[in-house]
Amino acid sequence: MNVEDYIIKTREYFHETPELSFKEYKTADKIEEELRNMGLTPKRTTETGVIADIKGNGNKTVAIRADIDALPVTEENKVNYVSQTKGVMHACGHDTHMAMLLGAAKMLIAEKENLKGNIRLIFQPAEELPPGGAVDMIKNGALDNVDYIIGQHIWGLFPAGKVAIYYKEMMANADEFDIKIHGRGGHGSAPQDSIDAVYITAHLIEMLNTIVSREIDPQEPAVITTGTVNAGYRYNIIAAHAELTGTVRTFSTDVQEKIIKRIKNILEGLKSIYGIEYEYEYKKGYPVLINNEKVSRIIEDAAEKIVGKDNIMHPKPNMGGEDFAYYLQKIPGAYYFLGGMNKDKGFDSPNHSPTFDVDESALYTGSKILKEVAMEILDRE
Incomplete structure (x- = not known):
């Protein structure tokens, strides 16, 4: 052969x-x-x-x-x-x-x-x-x-x-994040008595997407992708909890560290505004x-x-x-x-x-x- x-x-x-x-x-x-x-x-x-x-x-x-x-x-x-x-x-x-x-x-x-x-x-x-x-x-x-x-x-x-x-x-730094949002569940007809984890998670995803577009030098490559979102129990129940995972890709350590801190800052802001609690884990993966x-x-x-x-x-x-x-x-x-x-x-x-x-x-x-x-x-x- x-x-x-x-x-x-x-x-x-x-x-x-x-x-x-x-x-x-x-x-x-x-x-x-x-x-x-x-x-x-x-x-x-x-x-x-x-x-x-x-x-x-x-x-x-x-x-x-x-x-x-x-x-x-x-x-x-x-x-x-x-x-x-x-x-x-x-x-x-x-x-x-x-x-x-x-x-x-x-x-x-x-x-x-x-x-x-x-x-x-x-x-x-x-x-x-x-x-x-x-x-x-x-x-x-x-x-x-x-x-x-x-x-x-x-x-x-x-x-x-x-x-x-x-x-x-x-090839880039390949990192992973895991965020859990803890609100207060309730009946879908009475949002005033709850803290809607789904609604807040939607805000969070939108805000994550602005980090690269509005806070990172356009000449510095960076990607933030939300890969999974899990929340809710039923159509008429306001979710008490939500979890999202995603990845961050960068070439610069400075950009990598800035993104890590900005995600934390956004979560602190959501906590202050909506009264949520959160868990945030950022795992640095393979280096550049x-x-x-x-x-x-x-x-x-x-x-x-x-x-x-x-x-x-x-x-x-x-x-x-x-x-x-x-x-x-x-x-x-x-x-x-x-x-x-x-x-x-x-x-x-x-x-x-x-x-x-x-x-x-x-x-x-x-x-x-x-x-x-x-x-x-x-x-x-």
């Missing part, structure tokens, strides 16, 4: 057998089996995190990371490799990440005599579920003696074969992902050799979050997107969609880029 067929077959296996964050036991077993078949010696750094080294001819080490977890999504695709696990799906493309890294490993092993250093393969659990898997992988030695790290993410809204390069900021420009330019040069200059993109930073950011806080490295969309073949759903899928012709390209980038970093260092 040639490498391209191997990548596709392996990807389809992972797609059929997805596992949720921190529960990727069969996935990790399969990764270890494949690595052993290549003559490598994999080891677990966490329950489901796997690393393996390819020894070359030098002291420098480049790590390549792939995440391995799936999402709690019910797949709606009609393909022969559809998820066999009800309610779980590789809706973000981590199945392709594992397959492309395994494919790159085969290519790098074939080039072992020409490697001017070492390669560490990192298969990381739980990217999708904060606090994520990266922190424990790092704590347990995944980056020990590693000099550089790279990562590649398939992206469903970029055309297959395109590569998106980011020199500095790429900031690439090392030198490494990003090496990725660009290497990718250009494979896909051509016309297929290199430089989009604006993405407001999504990624725990690859933790690796970049420790050592130089960079992350980039590989396009997977092909509208003519029906692959045009965004990541995290129940119909997400990618043009598999992009995967061999992705493996070649990973291999070329790793070798180029070692050659230049």
